[in-house]
Structures are given as C-alpha cells and as structure tokens.
Amino acid sequence: MTNQQTINIRGGRLMDPLTGRNGRMADIHIAAGQVRAVVDSGNDLPSADIELDATNCIVSPGLVDLHVHLREPGREESETIETGSRAAALGGFTAIVAMPNTEPAQDSRIVVEFVRAQGERAGLCEVVPAGCITLGRAGEALAPYDELRDAGVRLFTDDGNGVQDPLLMRRALEYARDLDVTLAQHCEVSRLTTGAVMHEGSCCGHLGLPGWPAIAEELMVHRDIELVRLTGARIHFLHLSTQRSVDMVRVAKAQGLAITAEAAPHHFTLSDESLRSFDTVYKVNPPLRTALDIQALKDGLADGTIDAIATDHAPHASHLKEQPLDQAPPGMLGLETALALALSELTMDVYDVLAALSWKPAKIAGIDDRHGRPIAVGEPANITVFNPSLEWTVDRNSGASKSKNTPYHGRVVSGKVRHTVFNGHGVVIEGVAQL
C-alpha cells in the first residue's frame, strides 16, 4: 500500500493520552502515513486529497482490540482475515490481535507470518498475530517463543483453552520473562467445565443445562496470580467474567504484581438470563454471568482494575450455531458493536472508554510504538473519528463480518464510527469501508 494519500480531519474534538479528559478542538492534516499538522479548530491546514468532516465527533487514536478470532487459516466459512479486518475498521479499530486458535494454530513462524501477510493484503487495519503458549494449544509442550518473537509476536495465549498444568504454566512464565513477552491466560479449569453450556447458577438449574461455575475461572486466576508472584513474570487475563476474579486482580495489582486484564462487552451487557430463549447466539466462553458479575466488571473497568475492553469477536457460520446448545460452538461477534456498547452501557467518561479501547490495550499488545499514540506531528496516522451520541440499531444482516452471530440484533445503541484512518489511509469514510 502506498502512503501517498493526504487527509484533513476538521471540526472534531481531539482526545488522546496527552489532551486530558476534555480533549481539544483541533483540525489535523495527515500525509505519508503520519500526522503532519495539528491546529486549533478553524485554522489553516495544507490542502488534502480527502476532507473528513468531524463535526460533533471525537477524534481519537485508533482503537485496539486485544482479542479477535479471524478464523483464517482453517475456518474461512465463518470469517476471513479480510472480512474480519473490515468489521474491525468499521468498528473503529486500527489494530486487532488475532487469537492463535486457527487451524493450524499460530505456534510457528510460518503461520504467524501468513496471518500478518493476509492482514497487510487486506489493508484495513493491522492484524497482530498472537502466538500460542503451548504447541498446538494442547497444553503439553511450550511453543517456540523466541522464534515467534522474532516474527513480531509479543502476546502469547492458548485462548479457548486455559493452560491446565501448573508446572507447564510456571515454566512458561519463567521462560517468557527473559524474552520480555506477555502471556495471556484464558482462565478455565477444564475439569470443572466439562460439557458446560452456560453459567452455573439458578438459571442453569432451571433450564437443565450443564453449568460452567465461576470458580472454574477463579481458581486459575488465583493460581496464575501466585505464579506471577513466584516468577516475577507478567500476565494478562483474557475476558474476565466473574466478580471474584475482578476482586482478586484488584488486590494483586495493589500489591504491585505485573498483571493486566480485559473484559468483553458481552460480559458487561448481557446476563445468563438471555439463555432462557435457548438461542445459541448467547452461548459464549466464558459464559454470560449474573447481574452482580456485570456490575463488578463495570466497577473494575471504572477503577482501572480491568485495563482493556476486548471483544472476543468470535464469528461462527449460521449452520454451526443452528445446532443443539451443547454442540453449537461458543462465541459471538463483537468488533462492530464494541465502541457503541462501551459508550452506551458504561458510566465512564468517553476519555476512559478510549483508554480502555485504545492506548491501554496497545501497550498490553506491545504495539504502543504505532497504535494508541497521541495525535501529534510525526505520529503514525492511526485514527478513529466517531460520533459518541449518534443512535443506531444493530442489524446482523448489515455487518461486514462473514457471520451473523451478534446477540445485539435490533438493539439501539449510541456511538457510531464515522471515519477510520489506518496507516494514513481513509479505510472507513462516512461509515463505509473503502476497501
């Protein structure tokens, strides 16, 4: 892709790590993939190929999603790197971390390089491959972290599986520490969740569905906090879903341990009661939990215990979801609704939402040299422009993802991405993907 496009963004409110929470009314000029000028609103800018109106909009660093399933290679019926990237760009993301549960898994240089190259070919956002903690995500032998690190990988996870073996997890943390990479855990003691379909609680008892108890997550959160204490390594907790998990992370962070955590929008907007419809769209792993857990996640995001909002975007073709609840694969779409849900459902300031959707996850992903940056002269032009109060109705048939498994179909939300600039290119203009 060339970097010849020049873009002006006018009339918006800039909000980045340096502007402070009220932001600043300013216009910007982009050329050669960089921010070239930032001036107070209405002042002169160099002329540009593309003029983007940002009236009533926030202009922020591009959003970063730590947790995306792109299904390529292996499950292209559900999503491809191109369709997932398009959904990401429309959702305001300029970087997405591709989870390694592909087929084959992202546990070797060749697969990681393929994923990155497919992302570059699509050109809609940066696709950042995560590596596996264990070979084939089988939980038995360490993946080659140094080889993968050389290929640009900074985040390692067996997402979809928790690393069950405490010895292996200890070794992984010790080994990863030297390489300055981050391990990200999917916390689930699988012996406690065999066959589980939904949160274990009153609702699951009523519906007669096998339960996924909160303690299956919490035991592993606890174990890994202690392993971090022991090894001095750092860890990132994926998609925390329970009140006790949030409490434990809060205490561990206060003790100075190198722990970060994320929460997914569906975990702070939907509860296990949704399963009363027996609609498989609500089956997700970890499962939707209770009103208490939802409140705990919101509180955790508000006080910074949870660093990032990550979608766990998990497309599944309709015929896969149209199966019995125990056979339907877990997961739901997230990329195109995350920002709106965060703005609609959380009581946090827009600034804090952006911290959780942009600069904090950029740091966790190890891509903060190019994403989540201040909007200032010389910085890479990865920028999102959104109207924080524009209402719209989610429609599963109009999404860019190849799959339709959004649980929010028909829901009215506020906050809509208007433009996305990736690497100096207007990849989304007036809500329409350009590639």
Added chain:
Amino acid sequence: MKHLRSIEELGVEGIVRILSLSEHMAQVNQRPVPKVPALIGRTVVSLFFEDSTRTRISFETAAKRLSADTMTFSVSTSSVNKGESLRDTIETVSAMGVAAFVVRHKTSGIPWQLSQWTDACIINAGDGWHQHPTQALLDTYTVMSTLGRTPSATCLAGLRIAIVGDVRHSRVARSNVQAFTALGAQVVLVAPRTLLPPGVEDWPVEISSSLDEVIGDVDVLYMLRMQRERMNEALVPHLGEYSQRFGLDERRATLLRDTALVMHPGPMNRGVEMVVDPATLPGNVITRQVANGVSVRMAVLFDVLGGSEATTGVQT
C-alpha cells in the same frame, strides 16, 4: 395452544384444561373401539433424536386413536449426519406437510430452537434435563384421578409429594415440581446435594437428604430413575450406597402410609431406587401412570392441533 414445550408455558389454566380433556379421552379409551376421527388427515411426526420406546409408542397410540397419520423419524445420536444442522433437519421434514412434531432430544431447549424454523406444532417429549411436560401431566392426572379429585387449579391442594433421587439430571423432576406446586401440592425433594441442581434453593420446594425422615409423612412417593452412567461423575460413591440411602426397600416401604401412592416414570432400575417389588405395595400406581399417558397425550395432541370437540363423540 400452539406448542407444548414446558409446564411453565402451559400455565395453571392450561394444565387444568388438559386434565379435563384427559378425562374425556379416558372415556374414549374405555370404549370397545377406542378411536375417534378428531385428527383425521393430520400428520404427527415423532422426531426422536434420543431412544425412547415407551414415550414414542404412547404418543403414537394417542395419535392413532385420534385418527391422525403418524410417522417416525428416528435419529440415533451416532448416525446424525454431522453436516446437517438442526435447522436443516426440521425444515426438511416440515416440507412433507406435518401438523405436529413430537420431539425428544438429549439437549435442553431443542423444542424452542425448532419452533423458530417450522410452522408445525411442537410437543416436547423430553429435552435434556429440562422438561418432559406430558410426563408431568400424566403424573398429575394419575394423582388427581386416583384420589378421586376433579380438575381444578387447586386439585392437588393439601398433598405432600416427595420426589426422590437424581433431580439434577431429571426433566421429569423439573416438570413435575412445576405442575405439582402449580396445583397446590407441597413438594419435598429428597436427594444428596450432588444430585440437586444449582439454584434449587430458589425453587418452591422443601429439600431433604434423608428419605427415612420424609417417607412416613407423604401422600405420594415419586421415585426417579438413577442412571448408572452417573457413577462415572463422582456424584455418589456407588450404586449400593445410593440404594441404601435413597432406595425404596422393604423396610422403608413399611414406613409408608397405607394410602400413600408410589410412582415412577420408568424405566425402573430394580435393585437401585426400587428394591422392593412395587407390585406388593398397596399404593403402587406405576402401570396406571403408563395407561393414563395415552389419554393425556391424546388430550395434548387434541389441544395443540385444535381438533373439533364434536368429533371426539364425548360430552364436554
């Protein structure tokens, strides 16, 4: 009523309606030729994804006595074509022109999923651990009629009913708790904690872990089937210990009131939950449950398919 998916959806009014209709169907069944033209020309398909000979035969008998055409679509779990989704299956069979599906599946919620994809009526013949509404209706009918009561919203008032055994994995227990309590009975669940469902404390029931403490005090003793495959899940130490604590043996049978009914949804595990020969018990109504099943399922099919009452040839 479009579907019969759960006792909860049916509601008290619906339960009473089915019980009343069942009385009429029982009259039909006492005739020399127990057959009426109520559902002539309608097709009822048994869609069984899980084996169940007795429930299927009971439904098919009921449908035939109402003159419906019946077909069986058996899908043993092992032979399900992994390429075909649930939706494809129901849409394919629906296309043949089906008035009602009688559905049995090992997973909870299937009747709700299927009703999105077909215009036919769905009758739940058992979904996972969730619901088995016709079992609850025939059990309710059996208790009511045996005790000489008549259908009403309070027809089980004053009765104390113990449901004993693996409540956690039992659709029968879930349906029966709803039906029995809806009609005014007091229900006590008797089971070890490992065999009770999460959230059971929110159910409108009492809970006990001692059958000996409960048994002398009940009007109905409802024994659930203890499945042998549960032994692999560390839910109870072994069948012998389960039987010792929760089985109905000769000693416990002597603790029963003379008038107490003894019920079981079948198939019985002799020597496990049922150690004593139930035929020796004065309150044994287990075969009556099966007989009533046909009348109740006729009532359900009739109700769901909106048959005309004139065609049953009985006064309503």
